[in-house]
Amino acid sequence: MAGVQSDPHFFEGTEKLLEVWFESTNGDDSFDLRHIERLDWEHLLRIVRCEIISKSSSDDMDAYVLSESSMFITQKRFILKTCGRTTLLLAMEPLIRLVQEKCGDHKVADVFYSRKKFAKPEQQHKIHRTFEDEVHHLDQLFKNGAAYTLGKINKDCWHLYMLEDVPGVKDPDQTIELLMWDMCPEKMKIFTKEISENGSEATKKSGIIDIIPGLQIDDFLFDPCGYSMNGILPGGYYITIHITPEPHCSYVSFESNVPQESYYDLVHKVLGCFNPGKFLMTVFSNKISIAKESHKHFEDLYRLKGYKRKDHQFCAFQNYNLTYTMQSMDEQIMTVDGWADGRCLSVNGWAVDVQSMEGRCQTGNRWTGKTQLLDGQMTGRE
Template identity: 35%
Template structure:
């Protein structure tokens, strides 16, 4: 898919691109200013229309949601109050870096993560229209396979749009689109401190599905999120543009300073090697440095997995998040690396995991147990909470505080 927005000239090929679908919005990248950024914590919406990309609704095109044109994606994001900075793609997914976090589009599901004063839930109505138009979806959203929505406690809830100012408002809005009778809503953690909100819904009355080519070797679904506050000042300096050189390589006419600095930040922090991958596995990074400070990155792993990092380094409300759906690494090792890179005063992580079958069960169990028993040097664990959820999911929440910080 090539850019089809109103002004195609604002897009340019991505550095080292091997797919025509990779591009940079140069106009936005050069002029984006995050001086007034205030709210790092994101809202995370994940919608599944089918169990996998190899088993789509029978009426759908082979590429599923990826057949929605760029102009449609842009319209949906305009309702959320964010824009596309750049996109990298693989054979199985598109990863959009946004002015406020990230969007991942697969054939069968969409993951939208946005920070600041964005109105994430306002994406539902335009998304439904797009799926009906381009994927020949004939139902409403109450018939979808799965939906998950979550967020951390906001730092400045009074600055949010009314729909996101409190959890009850968000639940009421979600249940306008999804079946209220099957919705599950949780508030997890110490309510006097940082805590986490989580909503899930869906059904197993799946629509008629058509096998889409060879059946994928599907791993059970899982998502690890790490949400950090009070970042170490020496580490946040790495995300200040003023601490870098000229930035733009004159030989790279298609690269702007935001992406050039972003690549340097990715390398200087070690984020480009944060995951333990088998030798020869393909990794594709897209990273961006904001003006005057801040950092976002998307990384595609093995065509169908991702990890994403977002950092708001402003002193007084510094925040960072890490998220991945990669199922093959040692979760405790990855988490330890992330925390070591940013050294936050406080953080919590959530791990939501679907039960597997046959040999996958033992792999899943090891990941869950290693995170649950994690003892991180220099940190005190204040909370460790486990939920058994519907559809065979489990959720783990653990909250940590730096030992020398009270």
């Protein structure tokens, strides 16, 4: 598997994400990508350098947990999300051929390829080493590609390739992604075999189980660490979470297409599960999605509890609106009088419960670092 790398201490959690919508060229809407057989998907995934771990299904969707992330198939939509050193874009042309062979005369209705900037691009296959390389590959397949980068190109940023001048997706469509890094080490321990026996234990202990009620969950805990889950709902809706807990390259991704007018509560729940030091969020919605209102909320509510907004961009594309935001945990400088049991500090004379403590002791008793107060509450008295 592509995840097992030459540098055994580093794993590139950052995923490449591809979403392709198909439509029939003769108006015959009876085709269904789910009629393509598992053996064909396995063959396609071999090109990408990953494999199927498990499958769950609803009336509207087949969801696969992969050795490197996830794949979702509905009647017209193909989603593939892969991390590590996978070669996702090598599968683009074979995918189009496969759909033509197995589902009759079809064309691509829309394409979205996106990813965050890699931590170690030099470890990627040459097709993925730079965004320019990826765009070059896609431009050979599509005449009407449009490529964008949001965020700071010399720091953390996010790349997007889509098509312009296409009729686009006819159904309401929305996707929210939260890509998180510099994770809370305490939370990350849950996703190791040391602390959790299996995926379902990690799902419960971490609070993932409460993010959206009623999901059909397929979760997997890797040995010795690492976690992947797909959760599906009727109607072709999903959430998917992938976790790289190793402290020096910790990374978590959350993605969902569940339609909501405001994603504010959902984002709070996800951040509460993982306490990332930094995260970027993208919300994509077409003009007929109820999520089209959510962009305005994020513009106004720019301060999420405990975080400082570093970047915020809004794009109005032909068929979609997009919000990109990048935030990092507020650094607090505290005067520490003493340590209790590792979860309680005496700060400026107040006893404070601390959820996570990362940082360094400096001279004397001055401590700087990322510190989160439990529920933001101070306990004790001056």
